[in-house]
Amino acid sequence: MLDEEASKVERILAVDDNPDNLVLLQTILEVEGYEVGLVDNGMDALEQVVQSPPDLILLDVMMPGMDGYEVTRRIRKNPEISYIPILLITAHHDASVVEGLDAGADDFIRKPFNHEELLARVRSMLRLKHSIDEQQKMARQREDFVSRLTHDLRTPLVAADRMLLLFEQETFCPISEDMKSAISAMMRSNQNLLQMVNNLLEVYRFEAGKKTLQMESCNMGLLVEEVVQELSSLAMEKGLAVNVDKSKLDPQDKTAGVVMGDRLELRRVISNLIGNAIKFTDTGSVNITVSETPANPHGNSWVIIEVQDTGYGIAKEDQGKIFERFRQGKNKRAGSGLGLHLSSRIIESHKGNIEVFSELGKGSVFAVRLPKQA
Structure with missing residues (x-):
């Protein structure tokens, strides 16, 4: 599994209405071993991101029809798209950078860009992507562990509760008042623990989006x-x-x-x-x-x-x-x-x-x- 992850080719989507810029980006990035997809407009970029999410998006700001700001906003507002770093490419002043970052972009680089600076920013964005993916993976594993643990705990707790009730009702044999008092205390403790497990399971269902309301x-x-x-x-x-x-x-x-x-x-x-x-x-x-x-x-x-x-x-x-x-x-x-x-x-x-x-x-x-x- 580790070998598969280490050998995975990182995919970058470049979006620019200028064919020359796309060819330049493709040449620089493919030499470094990245897999590069090319799109020349915002609508096609959105479709590509939904169908085959890349690891990083290089996005030109100024494009006809739908500019880079709007593409960024739509990506960030779509709950079905997992986090993808967006690196804006702009030739404009600081105000455009502010607008892009407010829209949800992660970083920017100015045209004409330096070859080494571009690669450095790409590596930085991919490290960010890997870090967030790892955190999300750990969160999913933790939630799965909690779910399995609570399910596994409920079975013996319910069984113990029923068995203690049978003892309290003297189903097997008569018991003393002191024994009844001790069994009642055990039942209360067991029910408190069962309630905590049930609450934990319900919290997990809500937070995992697996709770269906009737x-x-x-x-x-x-x-x-x-x-x-x-x-x-x-x-x-x-x-x-x-x-x-x-x-x-x-x-x-x-x-x-x-x-x-x-x-x-x-x-x-x-x-x-x-x-x-x-x-x-x-x-x-x-x-x-x-x-x-x-x-x-x-x-x-x-x-x-x-x-x-x-x-x-x-x-x-x-x-x-x-x-x-x-x-x-x-x-x-x-x-x-x-x-x-x-x-x-x-x-x-x-x-x-x-x-x-x-x-x-x-x-x-x-x-x-x-x-x-x-």
């Missing part, structure tokens, strides 16, 4: 009530009141609080936010409000879910980082730092946003905004 009408008011009922035992253990306020929704509006979304993923977000609120609150209450914004002139409005607690709160300097991946809170009860990151990715995929408002010692408010179903 969109349907979701009543967020009912969804919140379902999650509160599911988590009520946790709140009762701590003596916390959990209140749901839907009074701001119009009872005559059948679409009040309804969004288009993946019910399972939105439930995951609401469960994470309410679960965190209960987890980080020792006294007081957790209050969830579901409301809507007035419709704008285009008839669009937002469904807003606010989860407010009376817990520890979050320091101001940490609030801007709390949705980052693996960003753990400073509280000793903080988890892996994946839950809020995943929640943020889910809400963004629904074209919404999530914010936090907090003050140390006075609790926090997490606000989710989602487009209301039309």
Whole structure:
């Protein structure tokens, strides 16, 4: 594999409307062992880049029809084209260079160019290409490792969870109360680890673009009530009141609080936010409000879910980082730092946003905004 990579001939695409310039570039570069493709206009260059991406593009700025700036912009705006260095060739003043770099070019060389300078810039651009390709390759390998690892970890964790449940239910034999207590502790630890693995797997799917959302009408008011009922035992253990306020929704509006979304993923977000609120609150209450914004002139409005607690709160300097991946809170009860990151990715995929408002010692408010179903 290494030999194949070392022997790979680097491909350069030269784009210039002047045939003499193309011949000159081809002669200089082929002597150095590069494979050179020649194109005399911007449209053909774009087609060539899509069909057979080169390792480097040498691009003349001034061409009829479509100039080098526009070719550069179109290449950079096309998400299907992987990164390719673009070296602009120009005979104009500094302003043209600035425009080219702003358009997305990586470097430039002036006409008439020096033979050695051209080759030096070509080598520099190809080193940049190799460096970025290697980084992307390592990122793909890391993501693949995470994906495989999380899949492999889930199987024994699920099996262990089921086996522990059978022990707790005395399926095999009677057990003492002390043993039941120990098994319950093991089950909680196992479920925490399983949740972390599941979150990591979901984060990978979103970031790898492999997550498919099953969109349907979701009543967020009912969804919140379902999650509160599911988590009520946790709140009762701590003596916390959990209140749901839907009074701001119009009872005559059948679409009040309804969004288009993946019910399972939105439930995951609401469960994470309410679960965190209960987890980080020792006294007081957790209050969830579901409301809507007035419709704008285009008839669009937002469904807003606010989860407010009376817990520890979050320091101001940490609030801007709390949705980052693996960003753990400073509280000793903080988890892996994946839950809020995943929640943020889910809400963004629904074209919404999530914010936090907090003050140390006075609790926090997490606000989710989602487009209301039309």
